[in-house]
Amino acid sequence: MSTSLPRSVDAVAEPLLSLSQVTKRFGNFAALSEVSLDLRDGEVHCILGENGAGKSTLCNVIFGVHRPDGGVMRYRGAPFDPAGPADALGQGIAMVHQHFSLVGDLSVVDNVLLGRERGILNRKECARQLERIAAEYGLPLDPFAKIEELSVGERQRVEIVKCLIRNPRLFVLDEPTAVLLPDEIAALLDVCRRVAASGRAVVLVTHKLAEIKKVADRVTVLRGGRTVATSDDPAGDIGALVRAMIQGNVEALDSSAASILGLEPVTHVGHEPAAKTRIEVLQIDGLSVKDSQGVTRLDNFTLTVDRGEIVGVAGVEGNGQSELTAVLSGMMEATEGRIHLGEIDLTRRSPKEITAAGVGIVPEDRHAVGCVLGMSLAENIYLNRLDEFTRFGFLNRTALEREATSLMQRFDVRARGPAALFSSLSGGNQQKAVLAREMTLPNLSCLVAAQPTRGLDVGAVAAVYGHIRDACKRGIAVLLVSSELDELLTVADRIVVLYRGRVMGSCPADPKRKEAIGAMMAGQPQ
Amino acid sequence: MTVVNQRGSLPGSPRLSLRPSLVVPVLAVAFAAVxxxxxxxxxxxxxxxxxxxxxxxxIGSPFALAASLNRSSVFALVGFGFVLANRANLTNVGGEGQIAVGGIAATAVALYGHVSGSPLGLAFVLPTLAAVIAGGLWGGLAAVLKVKSGTNEVISTLLLSFIGVWLLYWSVQSPALLRKPMTSSATLPESLEIPDATQLPLLTGDYSFPVHVGLPLTLILAIVVSVILSRTTLGFRLRAVGLNPVAARRAGISYAKTVVFALSTAGALGGLAGALMLLGEQYTLKDGFSSGYGFDGLVAGLLSRGSIPGVIAASLLFGFMRSGGINMEMVAAVPTALVVVIQGLIVITLAGASLFIEKLERR
Incomplete structure (x- = not known):
C-alpha cells in the first residue's frame, strides 16, 4: 500500500529512525536479538508479533526505557542513545503505553499539564491548544472533564493528545486497541492515518491483522525477538505475514481464531448439543449484588446453563460482568438470589467449597486473581489442590512437579520447566496453565471463564477455544464472559447481554444478529 | 557511530556480580568499623x-564468649519470627513487647509455689512454655486485629510492644503482682530471684562459661523454621498469601488462618526469647528487662532478607557487638551509644548498598 508520496532519494537513504542489529537481554533471556528496523517520515509502520515476541521491548528501547546491549540506533541523521524517556521525549519521540498513566481525580487539562509546566498553570491556553489538536485529528474531548468520568476510549484519547501536544516527530502506540470497542478502534486507526499524513512517523504495535490491512504502510514482523519479515505491501502480503508471525500454516488455524484475527468473516462454529435432553447444571436465580458503596452492580440476574452448553455473557465492560464472575467464584457475596449447581446450593459459599463442588473458574484478571506470579509454574498449576501432595504436612515437590509436567504437555504450556517462575511465562502460557488447573478438577461439571483470551496471541487463543469446546464435549456447562462480541458469536451457543447489571436480552449466537446484540449492549431492548 | 554497548555493559561486569550477597555485608561492616x-x-x-x-x-574470656552467644540466641529467635511472618508479607515489629510478656509469664510461673518442685526438668520447661504461650497470644492479638478489622500489623505490633513493656513495669512495681516483698524503703522494684530449679541448665554446668540450653534450642529452631518455610505446605501457604492474597483466597487458602499462624508463631518465638533472657541469665525481672533486644532481633531479621542463615549471621554480629560495646564502656570509657551508632551505620550501609546494586542491575 505504498501509495504515499513519492520519496526523494535522500529520504530513502536516511530514514527518520533506524535500528540495526539491536539486541536487548534480560539476564540470559534475549528479548531482542539483532533487530533491524527503519521508520520514515509520514508512514504508519506496524510492528506485528505475538505476545512475547519482543514488541513492547522494542518500543521501550526506542523510548529510552531500556538501553540496548548491542547494536546501533540513528535518529534524524545522528547517533541515538536516549538516557531515558525524558530524553527521548525531548528529542521528539512520544509514546502511548499499554497501561494508561492518568490521574483519575484531575481534569483532562490538568493531566496534560502534569509534568510539563511549572509555576502558574495556564489552563485556558492549554484548553485552547487541546481543542485545536482535537479538531485537527478528530479527537473530541472535554478539556475540563475529570478523567474518572471518562470511558476507556476517551481516556486513551487523552493519552494521545498528551503526546500530540508536544508535537512529536515519531509517535509510538503500544497495543492501543486492546481495550477499545469496535467503533473506537476504527476512530483510533483514523487518527493514526491523520497523524502520519501530517508528516510524522507512527509506530503501531498490534497483533490484529484487520488493523494492519486498514492502516499500515509498512509492516515489520517480530517473532522470538527477531525480525522475521518485513513488507511494503501489507494488505497484499497478509498471508505471508501471518505465517511469519505464528510460524505455521494459516490453513491449519482454528477458524474461530482466524475470524477474531480478522482473517475470515465471523462465522458461527457451533456444535451439536451433547445431550438430547436438557440437563440444567448451573442455575442462577435472581442474583443481585451491591458494591461496598451500596450501588447495585448486578440486578436480578437469572440464567441457567445446561450440560454441554456454552452460554456467552456479552456487554460493554463494567456492566456487571466482573461482579457476576466474582460472585460465582466466591470472591464476593450476593445481596440477593441463589446459585445452584445441580442439587448443590452454592449461594454464599467460600472459594474452596465452590472448587470442591466442581466449578472451574478462569478469572478475568489473571494476574490479580488467577495466579501467584512470584511462584513456580507447578505451584500455580496445583495451587488449589495442594492437599493431594501433602503428607504429614510436608509438600512432595517431586510428585508436584511430575504431575505438573504431564499437565504442561496436555495443555501445551511452554516453559523452561515446571519450576520456571510463573512471571517468566508469556501471557498465553500463563492462561493455559490457569485453564489446566481449573479444567482438571476431579469432578468438574461447570466452567466459568471470564475474558479468557484477553491479551493472548493467535495460537493461544485457538488453544483456549479448543479447551473450552473440549470441556463442552465432555458435558461440562460453560459460562463464557467476554467483551469481544466476535468471540462469543463464534464460540457460544447462546448469548445473554448485560447492560447496567440487568439482562437486556438473549438470543442464539448467530452472526446475523450481531447488530441486534450490539444495540442491546448499548442499552436498547430488541 | 555510537556503539550502544559501551555504557550499557557496566551492570554485567563480573566484579560486581560476584556474590554481592557476601561481598556487600563484609564491606558494610568494614566501613562502619572504620x-x-x-x-x-x-x-x-x-x-x-x-x-x-x-x-x-x-571473646576475651569464656564468660564473655558465653554472654555474647546467649545474647545472639535472643536476637536470632526474634529474627526467625520476623522472617517467618515476613514470608506472608507481614511485618512483626513487636519483638520487644513479646519478649516482655514472655518475661512476665516466665517469672510468674517460675515463682509459683509448686513449679520449682516439679520433676523431669518441668521446673524450667513450664515457665518456658508459659512465656511461649504469652508471646504467641501477644502476636496473635495483632493478627486478630488485622483479620477482623484490617488494622495494619506494623502499627498494632508496635503499640502492643509499648503495652507489653509497661505491663512489665507495672508488674515489678506493684507488690500485688511480681514485686518482691518490701522489707525496707531501699527494696528495689524487681521480682524475687527465681528458684534454682527453674533456671535453664548450663551446657557445661560451670558458671565461668554460662552458655545455657537456649543456644542448642535456637539452632534446632533454626532448622525447624527453615524446614517449615521451604518444605511444608504451611510454608507454601505463607508464601502464597504473602505474594498474592487474592489469588491465594481464590485457591482456597485461608487468609485468616495463615495470618494468625504467622503472627502468633513470631510472637511465640519472641516470648521464648524473653524466657531465655529471664530463666537463663537475669533470674530476676526488672524494669528495662527487654533492653531493646526485640528491636535488635527485628533488625537482624530485616538484614537477613528472608534467609535463616542470614538471621544467624546478623544475630552473631549484633550479639558480639553488644558484648564488646558494654566492655568498651566499662574499661575504655567509650559510651555504649557509639556501638549503637555503628550498628545503625551497618544497617544503613547494607540497605543502601543493596539498593545501589539492584539499581545497577535493573537497566
Whole structure:
C-alpha cells in the first residue's frame, strides 16, 4: 500500500529512525536479538508479533526505557542513545503505553499539564491548544472533564493528545486497541492515518491483522525477538505475514481464531448439543449484588446453563460482568438470589467449597486473581489442590512437579520447566496453565471463564477455544464472559447481554444478529 | 557511530556480580568499623585500648564468649519470627513487647509455689512454655486485629510492644503482682530471684562459661523454621498469601488462618526469647528487662532478607557487638551509644548498598 508520496532519494537513504542489529537481554533471556528496523517520515509502520515476541521491548528501547546491549540506533541523521524517556521525549519521540498513566481525580487539562509546566498553570491556553489538536485529528474531548468520568476510549484519547501536544516527530502506540470497542478502534486507526499524513512517523504495535490491512504502510514482523519479515505491501502480503508471525500454516488455524484475527468473516462454529435432553447444571436465580458503596452492580440476574452448553455473557465492560464472575467464584457475596449447581446450593459459599463442588473458574484478571506470579509454574498449576501432595504436612515437590509436567504437555504450556517462575511465562502460557488447573478438577461439571483470551496471541487463543469446546464435549456447562462480541458469536451457543447489571436480552449466537446484540449492549431492548 | 554497548555493559561486569550477597555485608561492616574507630579517636580515647576492650568483651574470656552467644540466641529467635511472618508479607515489629510478656509469664510461673518442685526438668520447661504461650497470644492479638478489622500489623505490633513493656513495669512495681516483698524503703522494684530449679541448665554446668540450653534450642529452631518455610505446605501457604492474597483466597487458602499462624508463631518465638533472657541469665525481672533486644532481633531479621542463615549471621554480629560495646564502656570509657551508632551505620550501609546494586542491575 505504498501509495504515499513519492520519496526523494535522500529520504530513502536516511530514514527518520533506524535500528540495526539491536539486541536487548534480560539476564540470559534475549528479548531482542539483532533487530533491524527503519521508520520514515509520514508512514504508519506496524510492528506485528505475538505476545512475547519482543514488541513492547522494542518500543521501550526506542523510548529510552531500556538501553540496548548491542547494536546501533540513528535518529534524524545522528547517533541515538536516549538516557531515558525524558530524553527521548525531548528529542521528539512520544509514546502511548499499554497501561494508561492518568490521574483519575484531575481534569483532562490538568493531566496534560502534569509534568510539563511549572509555576502558574495556564489552563485556558492549554484548553485552547487541546481543542485545536482535537479538531485537527478528530479527537473530541472535554478539556475540563475529570478523567474518572471518562470511558476507556476517551481516556486513551487523552493519552494521545498528551503526546500530540508536544508535537512529536515519531509517535509510538503500544497495543492501543486492546481495550477499545469496535467503533473506537476504527476512530483510533483514523487518527493514526491523520497523524502520519501530517508528516510524522507512527509506530503501531498490534497483533490484529484487520488493523494492519486498514492502516499500515509498512509492516515489520517480530517473532522470538527477531525480525522475521518485513513488507511494503501489507494488505497484499497478509498471508505471508501471518505465517511469519505464528510460524505455521494459516490453513491449519482454528477458524474461530482466524475470524477474531480478522482473517475470515465471523462465522458461527457451533456444535451439536451433547445431550438430547436438557440437563440444567448451573442455575442462577435472581442474583443481585451491591458494591461496598451500596450501588447495585448486578440486578436480578437469572440464567441457567445446561450440560454441554456454552452460554456467552456479552456487554460493554463494567456492566456487571466482573461482579457476576466474582460472585460465582466466591470472591464476593450476593445481596440477593441463589446459585445452584445441580442439587448443590452454592449461594454464599467460600472459594474452596465452590472448587470442591466442581466449578472451574478462569478469572478475568489473571494476574490479580488467577495466579501467584512470584511462584513456580507447578505451584500455580496445583495451587488449589495442594492437599493431594501433602503428607504429614510436608509438600512432595517431586510428585508436584511430575504431575505438573504431564499437565504442561496436555495443555501445551511452554516453559523452561515446571519450576520456571510463573512471571517468566508469556501471557498465553500463563492462561493455559490457569485453564489446566481449573479444567482438571476431579469432578468438574461447570466452567466459568471470564475474558479468557484477553491479551493472548493467535495460537493461544485457538488453544483456549479448543479447551473450552473440549470441556463442552465432555458435558461440562460453560459460562463464557467476554467483551469481544466476535468471540462469543463464534464460540457460544447462546448469548445473554448485560447492560447496567440487568439482562437486556438473549438470543442464539448467530452472526446475523450481531447488530441486534450490539444495540442491546448499548442499552436498547430488541 | 555510537556503539550502544559501551555504557550499557557496566551492570554485567563480573566484579560486581560476584556474590554481592557476601561481598556487600563484609564491606558494610568494614566501613562502619572504620567510621566507628574514627569516632573513638575523635572523642580522645586511645583506639588500641578501645579495640582491646572490645575484643576482651566479646571473646576475651569464656564468660564473655558465653554472654555474647546467649545474647545472639535472643536476637536470632526474634529474627526467625520476623522472617517467618515476613514470608506472608507481614511485618512483626513487636519483638520487644513479646519478649516482655514472655518475661512476665516466665517469672510468674517460675515463682509459683509448686513449679520449682516439679520433676523431669518441668521446673524450667513450664515457665518456658508459659512465656511461649504469652508471646504467641501477644502476636496473635495483632493478627486478630488485622483479620477482623484490617488494622495494619506494623502499627498494632508496635503499640502492643509499648503495652507489653509497661505491663512489665507495672508488674515489678506493684507488690500485688511480681514485686518482691518490701522489707525496707531501699527494696528495689524487681521480682524475687527465681528458684534454682527453674533456671535453664548450663551446657557445661560451670558458671565461668554460662552458655545455657537456649543456644542448642535456637539452632534446632533454626532448622525447624527453615524446614517449615521451604518444605511444608504451611510454608507454601505463607508464601502464597504473602505474594498474592487474592489469588491465594481464590485457591482456597485461608487468609485468616495463615495470618494468625504467622503472627502468633513470631510472637511465640519472641516470648521464648524473653524466657531465655529471664530463666537463663537475669533470674530476676526488672524494669528495662527487654533492653531493646526485640528491636535488635527485628533488625537482624530485616538484614537477613528472608534467609535463616542470614538471621544467624546478623544475630552473631549484633550479639558480639553488644558484648564488646558494654566492655568498651566499662574499661575504655567509650559510651555504649557509639556501638549503637555503628550498628545503625551497618544497617544503613547494607540497605543502601543493596539498593545501589539492584539499581545497577535493573537497566
Amino acid at each position: 567510621v566507628g574507630l574514627s569516632l573513638i579517636a575523635m572523642i580522645g580515647v586511645s583506639v588500641p585500648k578501645a579495640v582491646a576492650a572490645f575484643v576482651d568483651g566479646t
